[in-house]
Amino acid sequence: MANRQVSLTGIKPTGDLHIGNYFGAIKPALELAEEYDARYFIADYHALNTMKDPRELNRCIREVAAGWLAAGLDPEKVVFYRQSSIPEVFELATMLMAFTPKGLMNRAHAYKAAVQENGERGGDPDAGVNMGLFTYPVLMAADIILFDSDVVPVGKDQVQHIEMAQDIARSVNANYKQPVLKVPRGAIREHVAVVPGLDGRKMSKSYDNAIPLFIPETQLRKLIMRIVTNSQAVEEPKDPGSSQIFLLYKLFASPEEQQSLAARYRAGGMGWGEAKEELFRVVNRELAPLRERFQAIIADPRDLDRILKTGAEKARPIAAATLARFRKAAGIE
Ligand code: TRP
Numbered sequence: 168m169a170n171r172q173v174s175l176t177g178i179k180p181t182g183d184l185h186i187g188n189y190f191g192a193i194k195p196a197l198e199l200a201e202e203y204d205a206r207y208f209i210a211d212y213h214a215l216n217t218m219k220d221p222r223e224l225n226r227c228i229r230e231v232a233a234g235w236l237a238a239g240l241d242p243e244k245v246v247f248y249r250q251s252s253i254p255e256v257f258e259l260a261t262m263l264m265a266f267t268p269k270g271l272m273n274r275a276h277a278y279k280a281a282v283q284e285n286g287e288r289g290g291d292p293d294a295g296v297n298m299g300l301f302t303y304p305v306l307m308a309a310d311i312i313l314f315d316s317d318v319v320p321v322g323k324d325q326v327q328h329i330e331m332a333q334d335i336a337r338s339v340n341a342n343y344k345q346p347v348l349k350v351p352r353g354a355i356r357e358h359v360a361v362v363p364g365l366d367g368r369k370m371s372k373s374y375d376n377a378i379p380l381f382i383p384e385t386q387l388r389k390l391i392m393r394i395v396t397n398s399q400a401v402e403e404p405k406d407p408g409s410s411q412i413f414l415l416y417k418l419f420a421s422p423e424e425q426q427s428l429a430a431r432y433r434a435g436g437m438g439w440g441e442a443k444e445e446l447f448r449v450v451n452r453e454l455a456p457l458r459e460r461f462q463a464i465i466a467d468p469r470d471l472d473r474i475l476k477t478g479a480e481k482a483r484p485i486a487a488a489t490l491a492r493f494r495k496a497a498g499i500e
Pocket of ligand 1: 176325328
């Protein structure tokens with residue numbers, strides 16, 4: 168146990184968890200937890216940058232926490248906590264600021280995109296940009312570095328953030344001429360299928376095309392029936408490879424089921440409505456038990472609080488050790 172490498176990742180609680188998060192982030196992270204010492208957390212202060220409604224933020228925090236647990240995270244095995252419960256994160260972030268060139272932050276994708284959009288509108292380049300957004304990569308570097316992370320499982324959109332965390336850790340080590348901080352590596356989920364949304368684009372909260380993980384069965388069915396299809400008639404043979412319904416089906420169905428549905432596509436005689444029924448059946452088969460566990464966890468807020476508190480108690484001594492090492496190296500003792 169002691170010599171295992173550390174895997175760490177966080178989810179920002181800014182909306183309902185959807186099946187894209189499940190296949191893209193939660194499931195692969197839980198697989199890594201079999202081999203690594205896993206530290207998984209809820210990045211609630213990252214969410215605060217955009218979420219100013221307290222009720223909504225609180226609801227999202229609880230939903231993401233319950234979502235991890237419903238998906239199978241075992242809090243006995245994984246150190247599972249809220250970022251906001253670890254004050255050491257913010258102390259480390261402050262120290263890392265001293266090693267973070269402002270120019271590096273100017274180049275961060277999210278900040279650059281905001282500035283560019285403002286420019287196109289002809290307004291103040293920094294309109295709507297708070298310091299939380301500007302310094303987002305430093306806080307994320309602190310999340311990672313604080314726990315001596317070896318691997319950070321993330322999606323492609325986070326690659327730049329991981330590189331920035333590496334740059335920052337390396338410049339600390341270079342300054343003190345010793346390995347004060349562990350330099351993390353990304354575990355980019357290249358092989359994880361892009362989960363298509365209801366409209367065929369990548370599933371994303373921002374495209375409003377997502378299938379939420381925990382919606383009731385009747386709503387799940389309705390959403391699946393809304394998937395956009397072409398106007399091919401029932402009798403026409405269809406191509407599974409270019410069908411969103413089929414791409415989604417593949418995530419949930421066994422290889423035999425996939426083969427059999429593909430054959431029905433190619434044979435003709437099956438309409439899109441029927442394909443959607445097949446899809447609904449396998450999606451609901453996988454999500455129904457998750458949904459039940461989720462409802463049970465959400466219904467018992469005290470138990471959830473206790474789990475998160477225990478997680479924070481396990482996390483803080485690890486965090487304190489990193490911080491003490493850095494402070495000592497820096498001459499702040
Ligand atoms: N930025 C990540 C996202 O938007 C969330 C996150 C915050 C994170 N801190 C992290 C991910 C540390 C991995 C490691 O998805």
